[in-house]
Amino acid sequence: MIPRKLRETLRALLSQHELDRRRIEEEGRVYVEFGGTEDSRLLERMGIQVDTLGPEKVIFLWDETSELEIGGYLVLDNLSRGRPALGGIRMQPEITPQDIAFLARGMTLKNAAAQLDFGGGKAGIIADRARLTDAEREEVIRTFARLLRRYTNDYIPGPDVGTNDEDMALIAIENGLDNAVSKPVRMGGNAIDASGAAAEGVVVAIETILEQWEKLRVLPQFRHQKPLRLRGATVIIQGFGAVGAHVARLLAERGAKIIGISDREGYLYCAEGLAIDRLLRRQEEGVVTDREYMAYYHKPYEGKRGEVKFSNARDELLRESADIFIPASPKRDYLQLYGQPLDLSRVGRWRLIVEGANTYSSREEDRKAREALETALYKEQGTFLATDYLVNAGGVIFAAFEKLEQADRCLPPRELLGNREAIEDFLQQHATEIAEIASARKQRAHEKLTSVIRQNIRELIEELTRNPDLLPCQAAEMISRRRIRKLVKDVLSPKIKTIQSHVPIKLAAQEMTAAEFDLVAVLSEDNRLIGVVTPWDISRAIAEDRLQEEVAQIMAREPVVARRDETVQEAALKLKEKRISAMPVVDEHGQVIGIVTASMLAALFVER
Template identity: 30%
Template sequence: MSNLSYVSPTGDSPWGTYLSQVDRVVPYLGAQARWVETLKRPKRALIVDVPIELDNGTVAHFEGFRVQHNLSRGPGKGGVRYHPDVTLEEVMALSAWMTVKCAAVNLPFGGAKGGIRVDPKLLSTKELERMTRRYTSEIGLIIGPQKDIPAPDVNTNGQIMAWMMDTYSMNTGSTSTGVVTGKPLHLGGSAGRIKATGRGVFVTGREAARRIGMDLNGARVAVQGFGNVGGSAAELFGQAGSKIVAAQDHTGTIFNANGFDLAELIPHVNNTGGVAGFKGADVIKAEEFWDVDCDILIPAALEGQITEERARRIKAKMVLEGANGPTVPKADDMLFERNILVVPDVICNAGGVTVSYFEWVQDFSSFFWSEDEINVRLDKIMVDALKKIWDTADRHKITLRTATFAVACERILIAREERGLYP
């Protein structure tokens, strides 16, 4: 496969989208604007060869990446994804959004991201383990509890984090639980981590709805991506009385104007791997998902899904970005013109990295909190962060996305300035 960047249906690349977002925030950075080039250049990018022996005895090579975008505020933090479309440029953009996201919720982390260009469904469990361990060894020189802390992302999970933690620990000669987050509970994982990103989407959505006078009870919600993020968010909106009327994932697109029975849909997804085949819904075409009459739209899949053309058709009053970079810049402008509120990814889906921070802290102290404690702390951080961002948006009369970048980038660049340049 070529090393061309992942490109959305309109030709927008994730890195291009990120650079456009940075350009838009420059007028609000004040004296820190002189440092803005810092945000446009990743600090470190590593490309690694990942050779493994397959079960049939042949040797396969996979291309892996780890990018550390900015470490001014602390060690790198960001997930690892296994996907056939992973490229260096995509990982660069994801690492940059992690930098902004961590600063937006004021966590002591910089941004990083990793990935391997592979379709993990084509590998056996043993092949997946060998690839994960080899990749971990290859990037081992730049990761560590005080350097860069990977986490799960697309097609990776707690088991893969356990293999990464074990490999790093074997190579360094001592158990190092804090080298990754998103681990199984009995290996130093945190309660509440799996559903944390979806919970953050719900909490920011709840606060945004309150501010614009939307009643969540009876609100119609459409969700793209029904995994940990979209499924967890849907469950919480359902508990608040909302109706999940449409869902789309890699298996299909379903619709029910009266709302799905989540007590049946969620087990169906868990058992079958997707929404396809769910009996309590009608099947609709993939593109018709963007025409669904709803109050809240949650894109929780991959980048570049809301194009300018789709943004013209969206009927929601509010978009909650559960995915990273789901809206291209021209679509952002279109949604703004149409008075559709967008709660951007860099705050909306920051629940996952926030609870990853909690896990990292708990690993260092070997003292663990209950899920109730986790959720209370998470909710407070998300609500406080959104309030500051909303106040910034009101003060400058700008979108929530530009306001989030303004708050986050100021924090990053102040840290850059105060640390100075070495040598």
């Protein structure tokens, strides 16, 4: 049945006649779609602002066959980097279309920052997981999976707040192993929550910032700050779930001192450091910040660790100072004390904030509030902030490799979908091969994560030091937006043949025969591009018996070229206007670095 909250939202938006007109029904599954620009006024009434990036589509979806309320929202924000969109499913009782739209935009920026060939999307289930029995939760997840089946070409789900890796297993049983990510290892997944992939990205970001800290000292607010080392650095973590707990573990292993944590029940603080191994054990049991920790877990450390503070007012953690502060709870305004606007006199001081939680909002008032926050912290106090989608992309990177490196031979036959026992039997039969695939994917994902997060931080610091007027959130968005539209350097092939202009045409003909593409680049003595030769040029030279002449005599001079930082759309337009099928790609110095062809770009656009 349709969730009450969803029904009320639709009634406030649409007349019954308009709702009936938009309604799409398939075997008891119902969909109401809102397009981007054409429905901009309706989307604005939902609190969703349409801009040049999106959203492309906002979908209300629900099931009318179940006695449970099962339904929610799907937002496809932007698919410029590729189709399908990749993003998690959030399950919360008060989730709204606006919430999902903000999260989907965050995924657009995050996937672009991670240099993944996926668009940005997000889904939300209107339900309170804590109030569902195990059987009800499974029915909700599997039914929602069937609702998503209509959009498997457009959206691939992963876990988010309120869902986990086992929920993705249920979705995979319904829709196929290739239509869910962050599945358990037995399904060839990377088990993002269990492995702490998102946390790994946060830690790589922290390490890179500390390595690059000296560069920040060109800015006046950092000029007199001493270098910060991770070993011995004090850390507080807001939120002790899938991200926060793993961050605590990884940082503790590197010698950092975790002095404060909070979760939904309250906060714990100890200036000498909390007993992280015991906290992690408590986290597995579902409760961390309570008096039992102090009575049974911290007690063996008395005299070594110092006094522990406990409060069931979780926001009190914000009053504590530390070297590093990591927001890792599903709270966009993470620096609000009891819902009040930021007052720096009432909170602690930190040298570094690295956002493990998703904090992005495209709403204008939220953006202004964010800029005011960063002006106070970054420019006035000298606190460096690393924006969420630049640093917490570890989860989506690990998830993407499940889709990018899918082994078709390990996919259960389509006729088994929906049959849990049959799927589990198939997985058992192919367990060894699936485990090998999962292990290889995980290793490649780890390499990608380290490379991308380090690059993101280096670019962030370069942008900020090059333009001191920029705020970290502004620089971060510039970096991601540059990557949303694919560039020529992302798609070129380096396999282009090159020859010097003075060589005989006969040698050029031999090179052409061995070339993968129907174009050879002709270079000057200083290796700059001065022309190109095609099969037509060679054929004409053969017909005129000129094979002993120099290539310079038949090459096309002033060739059409693509620049490495052009968009693929601009390159495609050049090919079309000049009526050519291929062109060399050059760097800023005019050096040939590759080739793009009409067939390469056509395949890219068809895929999207």
